Amino acid sequence: MPDIARGWALCFIAVANIMLYLHGREYGMRQKIVPDTTADQIVTFLTVALVDARVYPLFALLVGYGVARQLATRDRGVVRWRGIGLVLFGAVHGILLFAGDVLALYGILTLVLVGMRRVTDRTLLIVAAILLVPTALTQGVAFVAGTPAALVAAGFASATTCPTGVVFSVVHVATGPFGGLGYALLSLAVCQSRCFMKSRPARALSAVGQRSLTCYLLQSLIMVPLLPAWTLALGAELDATSALLAAVLTYAITMLVALALRRSGDAKPAEQLLRAIAQRGQRRREARSGAIANAVT
Numbered sequence: 001m002p003d004i005a006r007g008w009a010l011c012f013i014a015v016a017n018i019m020l021y022l023h024g025r026e027y028g029m030r031q032k033i034v035p036d037t038t039a040d041q042i043v044t045f046l047t048v049a050l051v052d053a054r055v056y057p058l059f060a061l062l063v064g065y066g067v068a069r070q071l072a073t074r075d076r077g078v079v080r081w082r083g084i085g086l087v088l089f090g091a092v093h094g095i096l097l098f099a100g101d102v103l104a105l106y107g108i109l110t111l112v113l114v115g116m117r118r119v120t121d122r123t124l125l126i127v128a129a130i131l132l133v134p135t136a137l138t139q140g141v142a143f144v145a146g147t148p149a150a151l152v153a154a155g156f157a158s159a160t161t162c163p164t165g166v167v168f169s170v171v172h173v174a175t176g177p178f179g180g181l182g183y184a185l186l187s188l189a190v191c192q193s194r195c196f197m198k199s200r201p202a203r204a205l206s207a208v209g210q211r212s213l214t215c216y217l218l219q220s221l222i223m224v225p226l227l228p229a230w231t232l233a234l235g236a237e238l239d240a241t242s243a244l245l246a247a248v249l250t251y252a253i254t255m256l257v258a259l260a261l262r263r264s265g266d267a268k269p270a271e272q273l274l275r276a277i278a279q280r281g282q283r284r285r286e287a288r289s290g291a292i293a294n295a296v297t
Contacts, residue, residue, distance in 0.1 A: 002062050005187035006212040007205030010254070012055040014219050014247040015047060020100055021227035022243055024236035033240065040240040047240070050179075056102055057180025063106045067113045076114055081281035083110030085274045089213070097220040103213075207258040214261070214270040215254040222250050 019032060026034045032048065035041045070079045090104025196202050208215050227235035238246060261267045 001188050001191040002065060003206040003209030004191055004202060005058065005184060005209065006062060007207070007209035008187070009055050009058050009183065010208055010212060010215055010219070011248065011251040012051045013059075013216065014251045014254075015244060016051045016055060017098065017100060017219065018223060018227070018243050018247040018250070019047060019240070021223060021235040022238055022240075023229055024233075035240055037239070037241070043240040043244050047244075054179030055183065058183045059102070059180075060106065060109060061180055061184055063109055064113060067110050071114065071117055075282065076117060077282040077285055078278050080111060080114045081278040081285075082274060083107045083114060084281065085277035086110060088277070089217075089270070089274065093217060093220065097217075097224050103216075204255055204259060207262045208255050211258045211261060211268050211271060213274060214268060215258055217270055218254045218257060219250055222253060 022033045032044050035044045067079060067083075070082070084107065086107030087104045088107075090101045090107060093103055094101035190196060224231060226232050227238075229236070261269070
């Protein structure tokens with residue numbers, strides 16, 4: 001399930017990110033250009049209501065799941081260095097390619113989770129139960145609460161005062177995690193189908209999900225040379241609808257690359273580099289600890 005969820009969610013990530021590259025026109029709510037046509041209004045509405053601040057929480061949930069599995073099978077030091085590696089990836093990605101990077105944030109989340117490893121199962125279960133009850137009762141909150149901001153951003157409604165716009169935006173972001181959890185449950189439900197899991201779409205999504213870091217970075221490598229004002233500045237020419245199509249095309253390219261990598265020896269370039277950073281960091285730490293122990297004795 002995690003690979004499938006990461007696989008399709010990266011398409012939504014491409015849609016969310018490409019909208020931030022549009023420029024040269026008036027901006028509305030949620031950093032979206034003011035739509036000029038009905039098609040653009042619909043695209044902007046759907047993007048804000050279903051994508052913005054809703055897909056990244058899904059990835060955060062998957063990061064937490066992955067860290068828990070790694071801590072159960074690997075040395076804690078390796079997982080910690082994996083978090084440090086993500087912070088380094090995020091710093092380079094954010095400085096050179098995309099200022100909206102989230103890899104560094106996920107790296108920090110990994111380090112926090114590693115530090116919580118000694119928390120007892122009883123405490124974790126109590127905290128999980130406390131969080132689960134309101135979540136279970138408010139599954140639709142993310143989509144309902146995201147509607148006002150989406151309506152304003154799309155031009156279907158107006159926030160007549162600045163405070164109103166701020167309130168809509170705050171409510172929209174605050175309810176994002178509910179959307180992420182809802183998408184996770186939807187992915188889990190779809191993956192229960194054996195027929196789907198044996199299908200070509202499932203294999204393609206899995207190939208992307210297994211290389212989510214590679215494909216995420218590849219999206220930026222495709223978009224940055226084309227869209228920003230400091231490169232070819234095509235972001236000034238695209239409207240919301242054409243940007244949506246460009247995002248889907250970008251995702252399709254990353255899927256083809258992922259499938260090609262799987263066929264050619266199951267390569268995972270960014271993931272393998274991250275694993276090498278984690279393993280090297282842990283070996284150096286162990287060597288340093290051994291040297292200190294020998295010096296003391």
